[in-house]
Amino acid sequence: MEVRIADLGSVPRRVEFSEPVEGMNRQLALSPGCTGQHFDEALKVAAELQLCGDDVVVTGRLEGGVTGDCPRCLDEFFRDIKREFRLVVERFDRGAGAESSAVASHDGYRLDLSPLVVEELLLGIDDTTPCSEDCRGLCFGCGANLNRTPCTCD
């Protein structure tokens, strides 16, 4: 999702979009520590964009989820993610020579929101949560998934 900087002003501009899974999965694959997870659902984003000097302030809310393994039973399940975020996107002229220190930057013409919202989604993933509160995990002896199969160790 790209916005034109010229369309923004000091009055917040509302945008709503959904981010398709293909691009999100590509970005996920490049993120360290996110192996074994993938997106099956588009990410829904509602945000307000406001120009503050040369910076773009993005405030919004995202709703989505990621499919990944349960740390206890290793079954795949869908983790819901809802997250509010606020980002300051600084202007950065590539021609100026200096490296930008900002996490997110725009070139004064266009701002691509897609990588920013996917990054926010990735920050919201907690891969230590089990598939359910009372997930019984795997038996250390026989390896049975105790949610489905009784232990055969005896």
Ligand SMILES: [Zn+2]
């Ligand atoms: Zn589990």
Ligand SMILES: [Zn+2]
């Ligand atoms: Zn067992």
